[in-house]
Amino acid sequence: MSSLAFATFGLSTFTITNCPQTLTVAPQFLPHSLRIADLAANQLMEIYPLTFGEKPELRSVYLHDNQLTNTGLPFDAFHGSEAVTTLILSSNQLSYLPPSLPSSLVRLHLQNNQIAKVPRGALGRQSQLRELYLQHNRLSDAGLDATTFSKLKSLEYLDLSNNRLGEVPEGLPSSLVILHLGRNQIHHVPAGRLSGARGLQYLLLQHNPLGPVGLEPAAFQGLRGLHTLHLYANGLEEVPPGLPRHLRALMLPHNRISKLGPQALVATPFLVDLNLAHNRLTSAHLHHLAFCHLGHLQTLDLAGNRLTLLPQGLPGSLQVLRLPRNQVNSLDPEPMTNLSMLQELHLGHNRLRVGSIMPGTWQEVPSLKLLDLSHNELSFVPPDLPEALEFLYLQGNRIGSVGAQAFLSTPHLRALVLRSNQLLMTSISPEAFLNLLHLEVVDTSGNPEPVIVKMPRRPRRPQAH
Numbered sequence: 190m191s192s193l194a195f196a197t198f199g200l201s202t203f204t205i206t207n208c209p210q211t212l213t214v215a216p217q218f219l220p221h222s223l224r225i226a227d228l229a230a231n232q233l234m235e236i237y238p239l240t241f242g243e244k245p246e247l248r249s250v251y252l253h254d255n256q257l258t259n260t261g262l263p264f265d266a267f268h269g270s271e272a273v274t275t276l277i278l279s280s281n282q283l284s285y286l287p288p289s290l291p292s293s294l295v296r297l298h299l300q301n302n303q304i305a306k307v308p309r310g311a312l313g314r315q316s317q318l319r320e321l322y323l324q325h326n327r328l329s330d331a332g333l334d335a336t337t338f339s340k341l342k343s344l345e346y347l348d349l350s351n352n353r354l355g356e357v358p359e360g361l362p363s364s365l366v367i368l369h370l371g372r373n374q375i376h377h378v379p380a381g382r383l384s385g386a387r388g389l390q391y392l393l394l395q396h397n398p399l400g401p402v403g404l405e406p407a408a409f410q411g412l413r414g415l416h417t418l419h420l421y422a423n424g425l426e427e428v429p430p431g432l433p434r435h436l437r438a439l440m441l442p443h444n445r446i447s448k449l450g451p452q453a454l455v456a457t458p459f460l461v462d463l464n465l466a467h468n469r470l471t472s473a474h475l476h477h478l479a480f481c482h483l484g485h486l487q488t489l490d491l492a493g494n495r496l497t498l499l500p501q502g503l504p505g506s507l508q509v510l511r512l513p514r515n516q517v518n519s520l521d522p523e524p525m526t527n528l529s530m531l532q533e534l535h536l537g538h539n540r541l542r543v544g545s546i547m548p549g550t551w552q553e554v555p556s557l558k559l560l561d562l563s564h565n566e567l568s569f570v571p572p573d574l575p576e577a578l579e580f581l582y583l584q585g586n587r588i589g590s591v592g593a594q595a596f597l598s599t600p601h602l603r604a605l606v607l608r609s610n611q612l613l614m615t616s617i618s619p620e621a622f623l624n625l626l627h628l629e630v631v632d633t634s635g636n637p638e639p640v641i642v643k644m645p646r647r648p649r650r651p652q653a654h
Contacts, residue, residue, distance in 0.1 A: 201225065201246070213256075215240045227251040229277070235261040243269035250276050253298065257281040267291045278302070279322065286311045298322045300348070306332040313340050320346045324369065328352040335359040349373070350393070361386040371395040371419065380407035390416040395440070399423040406431040420444070421464070428453045435459050442466040442490070448474035459485050466511070467493035477501035491515070492535070499524040506530060513537040513561070519545040525553035533559040537582065541565040551575045551598075562586070563606070570595040577601060584608035584632070593620040603627050609635035617642065 201224040212231040219226065223244050233255035241250055247270045257278065266289070267273060273291040276298070283302040290297070292314040304326040312318070318341050328349065338344065339360035346367045349358070354373040361368070365386040375397040383389065389412050397403075401424065409415060409431055417438040420429070425444040432439070436457045447469040453476075454460065460483050470491065480486065481502040488509040491500070496515040503510070505527040517539040525531075531554045541562065551557070557575040564585035569592070574581070578599045588610040595618075596602060602625050612633060622628060622645050633640040 202227075219244070221245075223247050225249045225251075228255070230254040232256050233261070234258070236263060236266055238263050238265050238268065241267055241270055241273075245269065245272060247273050248275065249273070252281070253277045253279040255281050257283065259283055259285060259287065262287050264289055274317075290315065292316070294318050296320045300324045300326070302326050304328060304332075307337050309334060309336065312337060316340065316342050319343050322346075322348045324348045324350040324352070326352055328354060330355050330358075333358050338362060357382045363387050365389055367391040367393075369393045370397070373397055375399065375403075377403050378405065378408040380405045380410060383409065384411035387411050388414060390414050392417070393419040394423065395419045396422045399425065401426040401445075404429045409433050430456075432457050438462040440464045442468070442493075444468050446470060449476055449479040451476045451478040453479055455482050458482050461485055462488045464488075464490040465494070466490045470494040470496060472496050472498045472500075475500055480504060503528060509533040509535075511535040512539070515539055517541060519547070520550045521547040522549045522553050525550060528554050530556055532556055535559075535561040536565070537561045537563040537585075539565050541567065543567050543569060543571055546571050548573070572598070574599050579603045579627075582606045583610070584635075586610050588612060589616055591617040591621045593618040595621050596625055600624055601627050604630040606630075606632045607636075607640075608632045612636040612640050613638050614640055616640070619643065 201222060212228065213234055215228060215233055215236045217237045218239055221244060224246050225248060226241060229251045233252065234257065236257070241247060242265060250273060271291055271293050273293055274295040276290065276294055279298045280301040283299065283304055285304055286299065286307040288308060288311055294315050295317055297318060297320065300322045304323065305328060321344060337360065338347065338358060339362065341362050342364060344362050344364055347365060348369040350369045350371040350373070352373050354370065354375055356375060357370065357378055359382065361383065363385060365388060368386065368389060371393045375394065376399060392415060412433050413435065415433040415436055418436060419440040421440050422443040425441065425446060427446055428441065428449070434456060437459060439457065439460055442464050445468065446465065449470065463483070463486060475496065479502065480500060481504065483504050484506060486504045486506055489507060490511040492511050493514045496512065497518055499512070499517065499520065501524050503524065507528055508530055510531060510533070513535050517536060518541065520541065534554065534557060551574050554575055556577055558577055559580040560574065560578055561582040563582045567583065567586040567588055569588055569590060570583065576598055579601055581602060584606045588607065589612065605628065617640060622642060625645050628645060631642045631644070633642060
């Protein structure tokens with residue numbers, strides 16, 4: 190479909206999206222009163238100067254999912270349209286940032302292009318810009334300079350992920366709140382490079398080759414408001430030094446951390462969420478004071494390590510503890526003595542047997558609502574489970590029978606998974622579920638023979654008169 194001509198006056202919204210006959214060239218003339226133009230998901234290769242130019246009321250332009258190159262976007266495409274706040278050019282074929290963008294822009298989406306360069310001054314007038322999406326392009330350090338972002342005094346969100354950057358860009362504005370640099374080639378973060386972005390709250394650096402020495406001790410200096418730091422899959426061998434004191438979430442999974450000393454986390458006493466999953470931690474090299482300073486910690490993820498025991502010195506604030514896919518072979522009350530607020534305990538894919546769970550263990554976690562003991566070596570349901578328990582996962586064990594008193598201590602149980610054990614129809618006592626008046630789900634599939642569980646009758650609610 191070729192260019193269209195419109196002489197309709199008063200039109201405020203123009204939309205041509207996913208038409209049976211798609212546009213390859215934009216309409217040459219659109220109404221002077223236009224406020225919203227949506228030409229997304231066509232095959233546009235060319236825009237005319239007056240397609241969007243000389244439209245003083247124009248606010249939003251959607252051009253994503255087309256075939257626009259820089260030659261198809263004229264230099265003066267937005268001349269006389271200085272009220273545009275939203276411009277979506279994602280998923281096209283642009284090779285550099287278009288010049289002469291409206292100075293009024295608040296949101297600029299350029300992801301999924303072929304952009305290798307931001308020309309000097311291309312973003313020099315966009316002082317109102319708050320969101321800039323440049324992920325999934327071909328940006329390298331040579332395609333940026335110290336002034337690329339420095340004049341974006343209102344910028345809050347900058348996404349540069351999935352590019353080819355070897356360093357954190359220079360000249361980041363102090364207004365920046367979220368900086369996404371994941372999946373680049375960043376191997377070094379020098380001291381001071383991030384200090385200009387002193388308002389930064391979320392920093393994502395995952396999937397980069399930082400290695401053991403890529404983060405200088407003062408790399409995060411000045412970032413007093415940093416709230417969340419993602420560093421997973423970077424080849425780190427220890428918790429980085431010099432972390433901001435008020436950090437709340439620290440994501441370090443899929444690194445090479447093999448030990449935690451007593452001082453490893455002292456600098457971040459306000460952590461709420463700590464993820465150390467899929468590292469190389471062993472119980473022998475996990476100091477008993479490693480977590481004791483974290484008085485605000487609510488979620489601790491240690492999945493996929495090499496731990497044989499529960500960590501010592503866990504803070505009493507903890508609500509979720511994840512330890513699946515370790516080598517835990519015993520449980521005793523001592524590591525749990527302080528965990529009265531724990532609500533979820535994930536111990537799937539370990540080496541636990543009923544005999545290796547010491548008496549009194551479950552009494553230390555009276556608030557526990559979810560317990561995952563799946564894929565261990567249990568031969569029957571562990572006794573004296575916490576009274577507050579609502580979700581119990583026991584699939585993939587060796588449970589061959591369920592006695593009449595198996596769930597006497599868990600009257601609030603709502604879901605029970607006994608899938609893929611060694612149960613027979615005659616293995617389950619008819620009285621086992623009688624007192625579980627809140628039970629909604631029992632999964633017994635995947636056992637040697639079909640097992641049918643008779644659900645307890647719930648008391649009828651009195652009818653309102």
